[in-house]
Amino acid sequence: xxxxxxxxxxxxxxxxxxxxxxxxxxxxxxxxxxxxxxxxxxxxxxxxxxxxxxxxxxxxxxxxxxxxxxxxxxxxxxxxxxxxxxxxxxxxxxxxxxxxxxxxxxxxxxxxxxxxxxxxxxxxxxxxxxxxxxxxxxxxxxxxxxxxxxxxxxxxxxxxxxxxxxxxxxxx
Numbered sequence: 001x002x003x004x005x006x007x008x009x010x011x012x013x014x015x016x017x018x019x020x021x022x023x024x025x026x027x028x029x030x031x032x033x034x035x036x037x038x039x040x041x042x043x044x045x046x047x048x049x050x051x052x053x054x055x056x057x058x059x060x061x062x063x064x065x066x067x068x069x070x071x072x073x074x075x076x077x078x079x080x081x082x083x084x085x086x087x088x089x090x091x092x093x094x095x096x097x098x099x100x101x102x103x104x105x106x107x108x109x110x111x112x113x114x115x116x117x118x119x120x121x122x123x124x125x126x127x128x129x130x131x132x133x134x135x136x137x138x139x140x141x142x143x144x145x146x147x148x149x150x151x152x153x154x155x156x157x158x159x160x161x162x163x164x165x166x167x168x169x170x171x172x
Contacts, residue, residue: 050084052107053148055099057155065095068120073113074138084109108147115143121169132167
């Protein structure tokens with residue numbers, strides 16, 4: 001399936017500090033996360049017919065359900081093909097997610113994964129990671145999941161972050 005993603009170019013009349021932020025790449029990881037999510041849900045890449053297993057659960061931040069958290073699984077087997085290697089989901093208002101590999105909520109292939117998180121401040125392209133990248137590196141992530149998950153089980157990730165460490169939109 002092909003995905004058409006329109007690109008919007010800003011003219012020089014845009015406030016120079018905002019343009020400088022965009023050129024500096026501060027928002028590139030947000031755009032990459034959004035694009036990865038769009039590609040995963042829409043099925044970029046072919047279906048190699050690998051068996052997928054449901055992976056669903058919740059994300060809370062300091063015990064409260066968190067909306068717009070990108071949950072990204074990183075398969076530890078580097079030979080895992082295409083989107084099967086990086087299944088993803090975005091949490092809803094109740095903090096719930098269902099992982100997608102090549103189709104909507106189709107799950108993940110068998111194996112061990114590191115899990116990373118990006119908490120989008122809004123649904124717009126100007127969104128920032130409220131975690132500031134602190135839980136976005138699979139090399140340092142302490143979160144792991146093994147697929148398949150026992151039938152009837154869900155996965156819960158409770159992220160504990162001090163309030164002063166959370167980034168707010170408009171603050172650098």
